[in-house]
Amino acid sequence: MRSTTGPRGRVHRLVTGAVALLAAASLATACGSGDGDPGGGGGGAAGDPNGVDDGTELTMWTRAATRPQSEALVKAYNASHRNKIELTVVPTDDYQAKVGAAAGSHDLPDLFASDVVFVPNYTTSRLFADLTDRVDALPFAADLAQSHIKAGTYEGRKYVVPHTLDLSVLFYNKDLYRKAKLDPEKPPTTLAEWDEQARAVDALGAGVDGTFFGGNCGGCGVFTWWPSIWAAGEDVMNEDGTEALLDSATAKRVYATYRGWVADGIVAPGARDETGTTWTGVFPKGKVGVMPMPSTTLGLMPKDLDLGVAPIPGPDGGRSTFVGGDAIGISATSGSADQAWNFLAWSLGDKAQIDVVAAHRDVVARTDLAANKYSEADPRLVAVNRLVADGRTPYALKFGQTFNDPNGPWLALMRDAVFGDGDSVDKDNNAVSASLAD
Amino acid sequence: MQVKAAEPPAAARPGRLRHRVRPQRAAPPRRWSRKVQGLGYAAPTAVFVTVLFLWPLLLVGRMSLSDWPLLAGDQGGNAPENYTDAVDGTLFWPAVRFTLLYTAIVTVALLGLALLLALLVQESRPGAGFFRTVYFLPGALGLASASLLFWGLYSPTTGPLGRTPARLGLADEPVSFLGTPTSALLSTVFLVVWKFAGFYMLILLVGLQRIPHEVYEAARTDGASRAQIFRRITLPLLRPSLALSLLLCVTGSLLAFDQFFVLTKGGPDNSTVTVVQLIYREAFQRLDLGTAAALSILVLGALLLLNVLQFRGLRRADES
Numbered sequence: 078m079r080s081t082t083g084p085r086g087r088v089h090r091l092v093t094g095a096v097a098l099l100a101a102a103s104l105a106t107a108c109g110s111g112d113g114d115p116g117g118g119g120g121g122a123a124g125d126p127n128g129v130d131d132g133t134e135l136t137m138w139t140r141a142a143t144r145p146q147s148e149a150l151v152k153a154y155n156a157s158h159r160n161k162i163e164l165t166v167v168p169t170d171d172y173q174a175k176v177g178a179a180a181g182s183h184d185l186p187d188l189f190a191s192d193v194v195f196v197p198n199y200t201t202s203r204l205f206a207d208l209t210d211r212v213d214a215l216p217f218a219a220d221l222a223q224s225h226i227k228a229g230t231y232e233g234r235k236y237v238v239p240h241t242l243d244l245s246v247l248f249y250n251k252d253l254y255r256k257a258k259l260d261p262e263k264p265p266t267t268l269a270e271w272d273e274q275a276r277a278v279d280a281l282g283a284g285v286d287g288t289f290f291g292g293n294c295g296g297c298g299v300f301t302w303w304p305s306i307w308a309a310g311e312d313v314m315n316e317d318g319t320e321a322l323l324d325s326a327t328a329k330r331v332y333a334t335y336r337g338w339v340a341d342g343i344v345a346p347g348a349r350d351e352t353g354t355t356w357t358g359v360f361p362k363g364k365v366g367v368m369p370m371p372s373t374t375l376g377l378m379p380k381d382l383d384l385g386v387a388p389i390p391g392p393d394g395g396r397s398t399f400v401g402g403d404a405i406g407i408s409a410t411s412g413s414a415d416q417a418w419n420f421l422a423w424s425l426g427d428k429a430q431i432d433v434v435a436a437h438r439d440v441v442a443r444t445d446l447a448a449n450k451y452s453e454a455d456p457r458l459v460a461v462n463r464l465v466a467d468g469r470t471p472y473a474l475k476f477g478q479t480f481n482d483p484n485g486p487w488l489a490l491m492r493d494a495v496f497g498d499g500d501s502v503d504k505d506n507n508a509v510s511a512s513l514a515d
Numbered sequence: 516m517q518v519k520a521a522e523p524p525a526a527a528r529p530g531r532l533r534h535r536v537r538p539q540r541a542a543p544p545r546r547w548s549r550k551v552q553g554l555g556y557a558a559p560t561a562v563f564v565t566v567l568f569l570w571p572l573l574l575v576g577r578m579s580l581s582d583w584p585l586l587a588g589d590q591g592g593n594a595p596e597n598y599t600d601a602v603d604g605t606l607f608w609p610a611v612r613f614t615l616l617y618t619a620i621v622t623v624a625l626l627g628l629a630l631l632l633a634l635l636v637q638e639s640r641p642g643a644g645f646f647r648t649v650y651f652l653p654g655a656l657g658l659a660s661a662s663l664l665f666w667g668l669y670s671p672t673t674g675p676l677g678r679t680p681a682r683l684g685l686a687d688e689p690v691s692f693l694g695t696p697t698s699a700l701l702s703t704v705f706l707v708v709w710k711f712a713g714f715y716m717l718i719l720l721v722g723l724q725r726i727p728h729e730v731y732e733a734a735r736t737d738g739a740s741r742a743q744i745f746r747r748i749t750l751p752l753l754r755p756s757l758a759l760s761l762l763l764c765v766t767g768s769l770l771a772f773d774q775f776f777v778l779t780k781g782g783p784d785n786s787t788v789t790v791v792q793l794i795y796r797e798a799f800q801r802l803d804l805g806t807a808a809a810l811s812i813l814v815l816g817a818l819l820l821l822n823v824l825q826f827r828g829l830r831r832a833d834e835s
Contacts, residue, residue: 174799177585199804202586293782347671350694352780355672378527478801482787483780484606485800492784 128419132159135296135417136186139240140172144401146240146373146439147190150424153433158423160416162188167311173198173477180204185408187417189238193404194299194476196228197318201474205229205236205406211418213236219444221425224400224470236406236424239442241373241434243402244464245300247271247390248360248375249367249512250290251383253278253285257366264367264387267394268305268334271367278366279343287343288368289360290335293494294353294487296481299471300399301369301389305331307469308391318422318473318512323490324506330392332494332502339495349496352483372461373402376438386457398468402440441463479512486512538705546644578808585802588740593700597809600802601797604806610788617700617789618768624708626760629715636716647720651713662777665706669693669778698785699779703787706774715760722756758829766818790814 081274139147144166151164165186173195179185180202191199199205212226213217221307222239229237251261257277265271275287291297303313309327314320322328337343337467347355357374359365363382369389378384388396407417423429435451440461447462474480480487485486490505533672557621580594601607636647653661669692671677680686692702726749734744750757772791775781783786791814798807 173802174585177799177802180586181558181588198586202584204586346689347673347691350671350691350783354780355670359672482796482800483782484792484796488782489784 086412089314103296103406110208111136125415126211127310127422127450128211128417129415130159130419131416132161133413133416135145135160135162135188135413135420137164137190138164138167138172138176138186138401139187139190140169140192141166142169143190143241143243143373146434146437147403149433149437150240150429153429154423158419160419161392162420168389175203176204183410184448185410187411187413188405188407188420190403190405191237193225193228193239193400193402193470193479194473196237196404196406197231197474198477199406199473200229200231200236204409204413206409206414207234207236208238208406208418209235211422214444215422215425217425217443217445220443222400222442222444224468225402225442227406228470228472229404229406237404237408238425240403240405240424241443242400242440242462242465244372244398244400244468245369245389246372246398246461246464247306247367247387248370248378249274250278250360250363250365251385252363253281253366254376256386257281261383262387264385265390266387268331268392271390272334272337275338275343275366283476285364285366286345287366288338289345289356289365290351291351291356292339292344292348292492293351293483293488294356295311295483295491297351297353297356298487298491299480300371300401302331303336303471304369304389304397304399304468305391307397308389308395309393310395314471314473314513317471318471318476319510321506321509323487324503327392329494329502330501332499334392335495336499339379352445365447371401372440375457375461386460388467396464396467398464398466400470443445472511475515478515479509525681561683575596575811577809581805581814583803583805583808585798585804593805597805598813600806601793601809601813603659604793606788606793606796608787610790610793611784613787614771616788617704617771618765620700620704621707621771622764623763623770624704625711625715625764626757628708628712629719629760630715630757632712633719633723637720647716650716652709652716653710653712654714658773661710662706662774665702666778669702693779694783699783699787703774703778706778707768707771711764715764718760718763719753719756722753726752754829762822762825765821769818769821770814 096388136145137151147164147166151162169192172192176185176189176191176199185204195338212221215221222242225237225239225242226235228458229235247264248307249261249264254261254274257274259274259277265274271288277287278285279287306313306323306328311325311327312322313328314322339348345359347359357370360368360370361374361378361382363379372386375386389398390396405421407414407421411417425442427446430443431448431449431451434441435446435449435458436457438451438455440458441447441449441452444462444466447465448459452458452462479485482488484506487506489510490502493499493501493505578589579597580592582590582593582596584590587808606679636643636650651679656664668674671691671694675734677689677692681689691698693699730742730748730752734748739747770791771789772795775787775789775792776795779787781792790810794807794810794814796809
């Protein structure tokens with residue numbers, strides 16, 4: 078035994094050393110979340126208005142829902158610049174949690190995009206760097222999609238720019254319109270016409286349905302129903318986003334139309350269960366007459382599907398759209414704000430907007446580029462691009478927990494109003510208000 | 516162990532005594548080395564328990580007593596607001612009720628089927644190995660992946676199961692497996708039973724094979740019927756395995772999350788919200804880590820209490 082003491086002693090020292098090191102390391106990581114300075118890095122003052130392109134490696138996050146658009150922009154940027162962006166795509170449902178966790182440990186990437194409705198959560202928590210001076214110095218600052226800029230303005234300072242735009246628009250199947258003896262060049266201009274046309278197409282039978290919507294998906298309702306209320310010139314919330322106005326007479330007319338479609342079987346099967354995962358997959362099958370769709374899916378539709386695009390109408394006419402999609406900002410903790418801005422400034426410039434965004438048949442982030450060489454070839458795109466000016470992006474700090482939460486009060490309102498008898502809208506609207514003011 | 520037992524007894528005696536017996540100069544390093552040896556063995560576990568269990572537990576405890584938004588971090592103490600908020604939430608009691616209901620259904624269905632399967636493949640006859648493997652196979656899948664698979668199968672818009680009855684002319688519309696509260700619950704129970712029956716079968720199978728053949732032979736010689744043998748011999752002797760399965764199954768079901776998160780998201784109409792889903796919702800939908808932590812502490816307390824009761828109940832039954 079004695080003879081082994083030497084080497085064993087060394088082993089012991091090693092083991093204790095390793096243990097102590099491990100303990101120290103874990104303590105360090107556990108406490109590491111305490112330091113770092115919020116609000117550093119970014120800064121509002123800018124040297125070169127186009128930022129710096131010096132071969133810096135940048136990190137960027139986006140959510141899966143807008144992956145193709147982000148990937149196209151990053152690919153084009155990396156190919157033409159010395160800076161290199163490493164893009165991480167996060168599953169849409171996990172995005173908020175991931176940003177929240179990273180914010181807590183100061184591990185946010187240099188650039189991160191966000192569903193524009195969640196931007197107020199991030200600006201009020203000061204996760205973004207102040208971009209006011211940089212944005213205002215852009216020659217086309219006034220032409221940027223203002224609903225995104227507005228959503229990212231907090232206490233008079235601008236924190237984000239539009240990244241990808243996703244608008245809700247009506248898609249209608251021209252082949253089915255012809256079969257139903259409807260004029261394929263006359264999409265609905267009022268909710269009543271939409272109702273008539275959906276019912277006419279539904280009457281074709283043989284597996285064809287009039288319309289479709291995500292009936293178990295709060296985000297879908299927000300995106301596709303609210304434009305009908307806005308089109309009538311009304312609002313869905315007060316200015317501060319703390320009180321719901323979803324029990325107005327106009328709102329009830331909208332719900333009643335959808336309720337009629339459910340009652341009479343005008344809606345394609347599955348609407349009641351649709352949690353938003355597959356709702357855009359129904360129209361491309363060519364068996365649905367007319368339904369609201371995200372404009373980002375226009376480029377993904379089958380080539381042989383003869384589809385028309387129209388604005389979502391209100392009960393008595395008018396037009397509006399939900400200007401959704403992602404806005405993007407530079408994280409407050411980024412040490413490469415000038416380089417990150419180089420990407421943002423480039424992504425909003427003529428070249429990126431036309432040769433990348435418009436070329437992919439996506440909506441451009443600038444109203445002055447609504448008509449361009451790509452959209453000229455497809456009048457549907459010009460119509461969508463022009464809608465940006467008519468659309469709105471709702472503002473509420475408690476947006477996610479009120480409208481997107483599958484167990485939240487808005488989904489209850491939607492389902493009671495459309496799958497129930499609609500009598501509980503007033504009561505449900507109070508629950509929505511309570512959540513907004515929470 | 517054998518080597519140590521052969522050492523001189525002095526090593527086992529208290530150090531004070533050894534000091535006097537042994538030469539002064541050799542003792543300190545040896546005593547030191549034995550202490551360090553013990554510490555070295557215990558340290559890795561101690562570190563892991565501290566870092567991965569105690570530290571997070573303390574953090575959750577502190578969170579539950581603080582105003583702690585996900586994005587802004589700790590805003591100072593607010594006890595006991597998080598606890599009252601958690602219990603006052605409109606979904607809290609429905610979620611508790613639903614979780615208990617789900618646990619009861621799953622435990623009965625799962626353990627019943629697992630016992631049946633274990634009895635079926637208990638004997639080593641041709642093919643038994645094949646069926647054991649087949650029954651166990653779903654257990655090799657992750658729960659989230661299995662849930663996603665079933666979500667695809669159930670989907671009325673894209674799934675094959677939902678549309679088959681309509682194609683065969685048995686129904687007018689695609690069957691909606693997740694469309695009503697009852698069908699959503701049963702569809703989820705079906706997935707969980709499919710996924711875990713093989714696992715519990717394995718536990719019970721091990722228990723079954725530990726029962727000595729002589730006991731059965733003696734019973735048969737005494738003229739016991741098959742039902743009597745099952746009731747008086749198999750079940751009592753299988754008790755430790757059944758107890759383990761029960762404990763695992765109840766605890767696992769009370770913590771149900773993945774399957775409902777993927778399949779139903781708590782719907783339709785909040786009918787399938789489990790307690791753990793509430794924790795997730797507080798933290799990542801409502802961005803309120805404080806209330807989520809308070810809920811976690813409540814669930815932890817309930818689980819502890821339940822396990823203590825279960826252990827006590829089983830022990831009392833053992834004594835009688």
